[in-house]
Amino acid sequence: MKQIILAEDHKVIRNGVKMLLESTNQYQVLFEASNGQEVIDALDRGLIPDIIISDIGMPEMDGIAMIEELNQSHPKIPVLIMSMMENYTNLYQTINVGAKGFLTKAVDAEELFFAINRLLMGERYICSSLVIPIVDQVIERELSSNAQVNNMDFSSREIEILQLISQGLTNIEMADKLFISKRTVEGHRQSLIDKTGSKNTAVLMRYAYVNGIIE
Missing domain, CATH: 3.40.50.2300 (Response regulator)
Known part of the structure; x- marks a missing residue:
């Protein structure tokens, strides 16, 4: 007892x-x-x-x-x-x-x-x-976050850049592979950082993996 x-x-x-x-x-x-x-x-x-x-x-x-x-x-x-x-x-x-x-x-x-x-x-x-409303709030925030990611306008070139960054390629290597200039690669990289609100490339990669943009 x-x-x-x-x-x-x-x-x-x-x-x-x-x-x-x-x-x-x-x-x-x-x-x-x-x-x-x-x-x-x-x-x-x-x-x-x-x-x-x-x-x-x-x-x-x-x-x-x-x-x-x-x-x-x-x-x-x-x-x-x-x-x-x-x-x-x-x-x-x-x-x-x-x-x-x-x-x-x-x-x-x-x-x-x-x-x-x-x-x-x-x-x-x-x-x-008490816990059910808390869970509902978490789900709502998650759905809202996913909706923002899904609605974010990533170009096909930006997706390519993300995939190549995840493979560890440098800006010069990406430029050679995509037949574009190093400056263009740098522009795409900065655009991705700005769009996702990432502080640096490491945070950008984490964002991309967590949100399923790249696998």
Whole structure:
């Protein structure tokens, strides 16, 4: 049976979460706290849980300050945050200081148990109501980036220049191979750097590979 310390300043919520956890016969609430300082004090007395479930906004010591303290004294104990506030500021703050998981209090029992098990396995977990919009934003940015690349006007000659640069040819060697002047090659190279916003040829090549312009 996994041992849990539960930190929540609202007693009704704390009692409800405790009853839910212990109804499974898989978890036991080892200690209940109304603020982060009580959690630290319990650990100092030798109460070592498998996981800590904590609110953020609590008097005396909030969840973020508690995690910062735990990083120094008990860094191996995972902390799962359960917050009433469903916003990304709290998510980023808590994950940044070291929380391993983040749930809103609107999650159902199944997701709560799933999150606990993920953390006990050494993994991270963010509730679906927050992580899905984040994934959507990443996909949207990626699609937008790809669209910009696809819409970028590369001439057939510029593609040839990119391919030859990737083969390690010098400007003179490219000029000889394409039957054009060295100055023309330099002009194409600079045009590619300007179009892609690259600082130098190395960055240009990385851009070309990442975006599938050359293989």
